[in-house]
Amino acid sequence: MKPIQVGLLGIGTVGRGTFEVLQRNQEEIQRRAGRPIQITMVADLDTARAQSIVGNHVQVVSDARQIIANPEIDIVVELIGGYGVAKQLVLEAIAAGKHVVTANKALLAVHGTEIFAAAHQQGVMVAFEAAVAGGIPIIKALREGLTANRIQWLAGIINGTTNFILSEMRDKGLAFDDVLKQAQALGYAEADPTFDIEGVDAAHKVTLMSSIAFGVPVQFDKAYVEGITKLESQDIRYAEQLGYRIKLLGISKRTASGIELRVHPCLVPAKRLIANVEGAMNAVMVHADAVGTTLYYGKGAGSEPTASAVIADLVDITRLHTVDPLNRVPHLAFQPDAMSDLPMLRMDQVVTSYYLRLRVADQAGVLAKVTGILAGSDISIDAVLQREAGEGESYTDLIILTHDCPEAHMNQALAEMQQLTTVLAPITRIRKEELN
Ligand code: HSE
Numbered sequence: 001m002k003p004i005q006v007g008l009l010g011i012g013t014v015g016r017g018t019f020e021v022l023q024r025n026q027e028e029i030q031r032r033a034g035r036p037i038q039i040t041m042v043a044d045l046d047t048a049r050a051q052s053i054v055g056n057h058v059q060v061v062s063d064a065r066q067i068i069a070n071p072e073i074d075i076v077v078e079l080i081g082g083y084g085v086a087k088q089l090v091l092e093a094i095a096a097g098k099h100v101v102t103a104n105k106a107l108l109a110v111h112g113t114e115i116f117a118a119a120h121q122q123g124v125m126v127a128f129e130a131a132v133a134g135g136i137p138i139i140k141a142l143r144e145g146l147t148a149n150r151i152q153w154l155a156g157i158i159n160g161t162t163n164f165i166l167s168e169m170r171d172k173g174l175a176f177d178d179v180l181k182q183a184q185a186l187g188y189a190e191a192d193p194t195f196d197i198e199g200v201d202a203a204h205k206v207t208l209m210s211s212i213a214f215g216v217p218v219q220f221d222k223a224y225v226e227g228i229t230k231l232e233s234q235d236i237r238y239a240e241q242l243g244y245r246i247k248l249l250g251i252s253k254r255t256a257s258g259i260e261l262r263v264h265p266c267l268v269p270a271k272r273l274i275a276n277v278e279g280a281m282n283a284v285m286v287h288a289d290a291v292g293t294t295l296y297y298g299k300g301a302g303s304e305p306t307a308s309a310v311i312a313d314l315v316d317i318t319r320l321h322t323v324d325p326l327n328r329v330p331h332l333a334f335q336p337d338a339m340s341d342l343p344m345l346r347m348d349q350v351v352t353s354y355y356l357r358l359r360v361a362d363q364a365g366v367l368a369k370v371t372g373i374l375a376g377s378d379i380s381i382d383a384v385l386q387r388e389a390g391e392g393e394s395y396t397d398l399i400i401l402t403h404d405c406p407e408a409h410m411n412q413a414l415a416e417m418q419q420l421t422t423v424l425a426p427i428t429r430i431r432k433e434e435l436n
Helices: 013-024 026-033 047-054 064-068 085-095 105-122 138-145 160-172 176-185 200-214 233-241 303-320 366-376 407-419
Strands: 004-009 037-043 059-061 075-078 099-102 151-157 244-255 258-269 281-288 292-299 351-361 381-386 395-402 428-432
Touching (some): 004 013, 013 026, 037 047, 059 064, 064 085, 075 303, 085 099, 099 303, 200 244, 233 351
Parallel strands (some): 004 037, 004 075, 258 428
Antiparallel strands (some): 151 281, 351 428, 381 395
């Protein structure tokens, strides 16, 4: 049978992996897809390098539009990244009637509504398994595997760079900056590593997962985003003494008043499997009414793990492209006319529990004042740990774990506590999730 013809826009790490895995496993993939899948064109600015990767049987061009204009190409794989030229090319490919596979989480999290609407109108598919958690088939799981369920929440370690940094800081007591350099050298970090360490990359991914879990439009602008740059090693140690690990989580929950969508460092009980996901690995927990809690674990980045997801999408499209568009799996799991308008909650509306660290004067009555303020904001305390003051020190650290409360209450209590003359430094607040 005539091969499905694929054009690659960009042949960097993931493009190379896609080409090599497709070649290596072509027989196995064809047995699954029902026909051969061939990369027949590649566009890259560095044509010499691209040609050296794909050999002489594949046409290499520097202008991506030559691929889009080629009537023989069935699927365009966008691996350029970013929202600029990538967005334009994806929209042009859709307009030309091509199916699109992309690993571009930033593009879909920000412009997904426009892109999916264009694809729906043209009757083409836009597949994005590689955009979230690399090789873990989490999009497939949320969109198809869990389709019987009413999903209640999901929480994931979905940025390998930050998980690597947090793991090394905890394991080896290393400083943040040194570990970041290692992560960059190992190739985990985004071209702009601020996207990793400030939580933006994780927010792109959780925005996409939230959308397909709850059937709401992609709304990256409504996500609360906080990275790990302000995290201190002492908090990692205190958390450990209390039986917790600190992870950068992407969390989305369905509540009675709306959808929570947030990325921030988070204490997680050390006994949870997800707390033990170390290094650059990713994991996503999903809690749903029928199946209960499920956990998906694997490599969230890298050439062949991400290629695995790209090729899974190529096979899906190969199997489904002749199907009536109205009978295909919807892009965002729910039928376009059945999307929900549930509001996305502001962070001060979120209900969660907290870890607080206060540097306080080591004097009588300080703890009573602090607990009095928390009680006044209707915040119940779960545990208190006090560091023994060192020889000659007139201050100490108070570590407090709270039960759940609305973030607005915590903000009010923090403002009041910070005013106490016996509180000697800015208070550290880290959110906590039991994930049970
Ligand atoms: N920079 C990302 C990470 C790569 O560290 O997980 C995959 O999106």
